[in-house]
Amino acid sequence: MKKVIIVGAGTAGLASGIRLLKDGFDVEIYEKNEKPGGRMFRIEEKGFQFDVGPTIVMMPELYREVFEYSGANPNDYLDMSLLNPFNTIYYPDGTKLEISSELPSLIRQLEQFGPAETKGYLDYLSSVYERYQRVKNHFLDKSYRSAWGFFNPKSLYQAYKLKTLNSAYTSISRFVKDEKLRQALSFQTLYIGVSPYSGPSIYTIIPMIELLYGVWYIKGGMYQMTKALERRFLEMGGVINYNSPVEEILLVGNKTAGVLVNGKPRYGEIVLCNADFPYAMKNLIKDESKKGKYKTSKIDTMKYSTSSFILYLGLNKKYKTNVHSIRFAEDFKRNIDELDNGTLPMDPSFYMYSPSQIDPTIAPNGKELIYVLVPVPNMQKGKSEWTTDEVETYKNLVLNKIEKIKGFEDVKDHIEVLKTFTPKTFNYKFNLEYSATFGLKPILTQSVYFRPQNKFKTIDNLYFAGSSNHPGAGVPIVLASAQLACKEILKDHKPNE
Numbered sequence: 001m002k003k004v005i006i007v008g009a010g011t012a013g014l015a016s017g018i019r020l021l022k023d024g025f026d027v028e029i030y031e032k033n034e035k036p037g038g039r040m041f042r043i044e045e046k047g048f049q050f051d052v053g054p055t056i057v058m059m060p061e062l063y064r065e066v067f068e069y070s071g072a073n074p075n076d077y078l079d080m081s082l083l084n085p086f087n088t089i090y091y092p093d094g095t096k097l098e099i100s101s102e103l104p105s106l107i108r109q110l111e112q113f114g115p116a117e118t119k120g121y122l123d124y125l126s127s128v129y130e131r132y133q134r135v136k137n138h139f140l141d142k143s144y145r146s147a148w149g150f151f152n153p154k155s156l157y158q159a160y161k162l163k164t165l166n167s168a169y170t171s172i173s174r175f176v177k178d179e180k181l182r183q184a185l186s187f188q189t190l191y192i193g194v195s196p197y198s199g200p201s202i203y204t205i206i207p208m209i210e211l212l213y214g215v216w217y218i219k220g221g222m223y224q225m226t227k228a229l230e231r232r233f234l235e236m237g238g239v240i241n242y243n244s245p246v247e248e249i250l251l252v253g254n255k256t257a258g259v260l261v262n263g264k265p266r267y268g269e270i271v272l273c274n275a276d277f278p279y280a281m282k283n284l285i286k287d288e289s290k291k292g293k294y295k296t297s298k299i300d301t302m303k304y305s306t307s308s309f310i311l312y313l314g315l316n317k318k319y320k321t322n323v324h325s326i327r328f329a330e331d332f333k334r335n336i337d338e339l340d341n342g343t344l345p346m347d348p349s350f351y352m353y354s355p356s357q358i359d360p361t362i363a364p365n366g367k368e369l370i371y372v373l374v375p376v377p378n379m380q381k382g383k384s385e386w387t388t389d390e391v392e393t394y395k396n397l398v399l400n401k402i403e404k405i406k407g408f409e410d411v412k413d414h415i416e417v418l419k420t421f422t423p424k425t426f427n428y429k430f431n432l433e434y435s436a437t438f439g440l441k442p443i444l445t446q447s448v449y450f451r452p453q454n455k456f457k458t459i460d461n462l463y464f465a466g467s468s469n470h471p472g473a474g475v476p477i478v479l480a481s482a483q484l485a486c487k488e489i490l491k492d493h494k495p496n497e
């Protein structure tokens with residue numbers, strides 16, 4: 001039986017492992033950390049269960065698909081429920097917008113802006129739905145081995161029809177005039193680490209997916225998905241080695257031969273790398289001549305997504321808020337431009353996640369868990385080194401903002417646990433180049449055919465699945481990346497030959 005070695009037990013690594021076991025391969029994972037999940041990690045302290053990275057569950061069918069593919073019932077692994085309202089947006093003038101995928105509630109909220117704006121919003125949904133179908137059918141489900149796969153008349157026609165050359169914000173502005181609605185429908189590009197003012201308009205599909213397919217909650221938090229993937233992988237006979245950083249992807253000529261871990265070779269005919277692509281290219285492939293177009297000099301000049309500064313608060317008091325909420329900065333445009341030009345925002349927009357509002361398993365009885373994410377520049381652009389003093393100052397800036405929220409005035413007196421993840425933490429914990437928490441920036445020149453593909457061209461038997469590879473970042477999208485990488489392996493290999 002052919003052996004596949006997977007580098008990394010992140011979402012895409014585990015999902016690929018399950019698929020490959022089902023396909024009949026022998027699979028072994030090497031993971032640098034002490035437990036699985038990668039960015040979908042967990043910190044546990046004093047009974048608080050903090051999800052580290054992802055929190056918003058979209059496209060639940062992709063979460064379920066990997067279990068179905070393996071022959072299992074996803075309901076035996078995940079308990080998912082629809083959230084409504086799924087997000088509350090707070091504007092600096094004190095107003096708010098509750099976003100719901102339940103049509104009557106949504107319309108009630110929109111009609112505050114008048115019938116013309118409500119119609120504009122509905123027109124946006126219908127137009128973007130059509131573009132989404134095109135993306136799904138022509139680009140998301142397909143990987144590219146050759147230029148012809150993309151540069152053929154059919155694909156080029158579909159790409160042209162996507163009309164993706166303007167920015168997300170400009171595209172939304174055609175449908176709604178009110179600045180608050182424009183922001184509410186374009187800020188979601190930040191979910192993949194790109195500015196709504198410069199990110200391609202195709203990412204306006206994100207709020208459409210939230211609205212039409214819903215935002216879901218997994219009981220026990222996002223880490224349940226990690227635990228479920230790990231459980232399924234082990235049940236199927238897979239092997240995972242934790243605390244086992246891969247030092248090198250071994251090559252014999254132009255072929256992979258396995259990996260080097262703790263100075264020892266581990267042999268396998270096929271290597272699937274889930275460690276983030278830019279890091280892997282720079283550090284795990286030692287021979288520059290084998291890297292094709294992804295030499296170190298190119299990796300350094302590629303464009304990277306934004307980073308994140310996160311406070312994880314365990315509070316010894318109950319606070320009333322929503323599971324997901326966003327608070328916009330006074331000057332949203334300036335705040336976003338700062339992320340692009342490398343300035344640390346002093347009046348940042350931020351996102352709050354409080355699963356303990358609806359899930360008693362997340363925090364001890366009578367206590368609240370709050371996760372506060374502030375988008376900040378990555379370390380390619382940003383000037384901050386995230387020294388202890390800088391972290392302390394920024395932490396206080398964020399806490400000062402939280403205590404200004406109605407009902408949170410005494411928050412500083414009730415902190416039982418306080419943890420931070422800075423860009424630097426993301427860099428060393430998960431090997432994210434330039435601390436870009438969403439990997440390579442999804443601009444047009446780094447998307448679809450132009451994103452690093454799932455089969456590596458210049459080294460045989462080397463494949464990639466993850467955020468910086470095709471199709472891109474986000475838990476459902478890296479699950480799709482795993483599907484594509486495994487299909488590429490099956491095109492080249494039979495498990496028993």
Ligand SMILES: Cc1cc2nc3c(=O)[nH]c(=O)nc-3n(C[C@H](O)[C@H](O)[C@H](O)COP(=O)(O)OP(=O)(O)OC[C@H]3O[C@@H](n4cnc5c(N)ncnc54)[C@H](O)[C@@H]3O)c2cc1C
Pocket residue numbers: 007008009010011012013030031032033036037038039040052053054055056057058244245246247274275276308373429430431437438465466467468472473474475476478
């Ligand atoms: C703060 C934050 C918020 C997010 N919010 C959302 C959200 O709400 N919804 C959503 O869908 N997505 C969200 N995302 C994106 C999503 O988390 C990621 O796209 C996805 O989890 C990435 O999975 P992955 O498998 O590509 O990579 P990773 O999770 O990074 O997995 C790669 C694995 O490889 C391991 N590794 C690296 N180097 C080595 C080595 N040398 N040897 C062995 N192992 C190695 C790493 O430790 C890691 O476990 C968020 C991400 C972040 C950081």
